Amino acid sequence: MSSSRFAKAGDTLERLVENSFRAIDDGAYELKRSVSHDAISVKKAIFACKHAPLITEVKFASPSRGKIREVGTPAEIAIAMEEAGATALSILTQPYMFDGSLGNLLAVRKAVSIPLLMKDIVVSEVQIDAAKQAGADCVLLIKAVFDRDLAESGIEKLHEYALRRELNVLVEAHSEREYADCLSANYELVGINNRNLADLKIDMANTERLIKKLGKGKSVVISESGIAKPADIQYLRSAGADAFLVGTSIMETDDIGAKVRELYNAL
Numbered sequence: 001m002s003s004s005r006f007a008k009a010g011d012t013l014e015r016l017v018e019n020s021f022r023a024i025d026d027g028a029y030e031l032k033r034s035v036s037h038d039a040i041s042v043k044k045a046i047f048a049c050k051h052a053p054l055i056t057e058v059k060f061a062s063p064s065r066g067k068i069r070e071v072g073t074p075a076e077i078a079i080a081m082e083e084a085g086a087t088a089l090s091i092l093t094q095p096y097m098f099d100g101s102l103g104n105l106l107a108v109r110k111a112v113s114i115p116l117l118m119k120d121i122v123v124s125e126v127q128i129d130a131a132k133q134a135g136a137d138c139v140l141l142i143k144a145v146f147d148r149d150l151a152e153s154g155i156e157k158l159h160e161y162a163l164r165r166e167l168n169v170l171v172e173a174h175s176e177r178e179y180a181d182c183l184s185a186n187y188e189l190v191g192i193n194n195r196n197l198a199d200l201k202i203d204m205a206n207t208e209r210l211i212k213k214l215g216k217g218k219s220v221v222i223s224e225s226g227i228a229k230p231a232d233i234q235y236l237r238s239a240g241a242d243a244f245l246v247g248t249s250i251m252e253t254d255d256i257g258a259k260v261r262e263l264y265n266a267l
């Protein structure tokens with residue numbers, strides 16, 4: 001895409017959405033290879049976990065931190081995470097600002113057998129098709145993207161499309177309004193992001209506030225972002241979170257396996 005989709009420069013979310021459309025236009029989701037993989041239930045994997053259910057993230061860079069890690073291939077890191085007890089993995093596939101790729105997802109799929117979340121700013125069916133082709137089990141839909149009408153179609157259309165492709169869907173909320181809508185829609189997997197995507201600030205009490213006010217309905221609730229130590233996991237579990245999505249604090253350590261084990265044994 002040669003010019004901005006948005007009238008002004010836009011905030012972080014608009015820039016992320018812009019990058020997704022750019023990646024689609026650049027052919028980043030056109031895979032030459034594909035894998036045949038029957039999606040595993042993320043919900044079942046979470047409830048089968050004996051300690052802290054962790055979705056650990058393979059994330060080499062981010063808008064909030066810049067470059068996070070230089071060492072290790074995605075497959076090596078994923079194997080260390082799986083061996084240390086991770087319930088599922090989140091693989092960044094957004095090429096701009098996160099240094100991710102579909103190639104990373106494909107490489108990890110061949111290396112591990114636990115469920116994989118394609119972590120991207122999904123705005124189009126094209127990305128969902130690519131997730132399936134690359135062996136993902138789950139895709140992410142960020143509620144704010146759809147509430148602000150930034151995607152190619154509405155959330156229900158993309159949610160249905162992903163379910164028809166036999167993928168799990170994690171719907172991410174940050175505000176009370178977004179979370180309330182997720183509960184009303186009865187989404188199976190709901191993420192509460194502790195990071196505000198408008199200013200990138202972390203507030204871990206967001207998970208506690210939303211669950212205390214609105215409960216969890218029938219959803220499995222995953223607390224996301226800013227989690228760094230066992231006490232964070234213990235606090236978020238006491239607040240009601242069923243599982244925990246952790247990226248930066250693991251990716252920035254020398255010993256990935258030791259860090260995942262430390263968090264896994266928090267419960």
Ligand SMILES: O=C(O)c1ccccc1NCC(=O)[C@H](O)[C@H](O)COP(=O)(O)O
Nearest residue numbers: 062063064224225226227245246247248
């Ligand atoms: O991580 C960022 O800076 C970021 C900025 C804008 C949109 C999304 C972003 N991250 C995606 C995530 O949801 C996190 O990678 C995930 O929750 C893990 O967070 P953390 O443990 O804080 O790396």
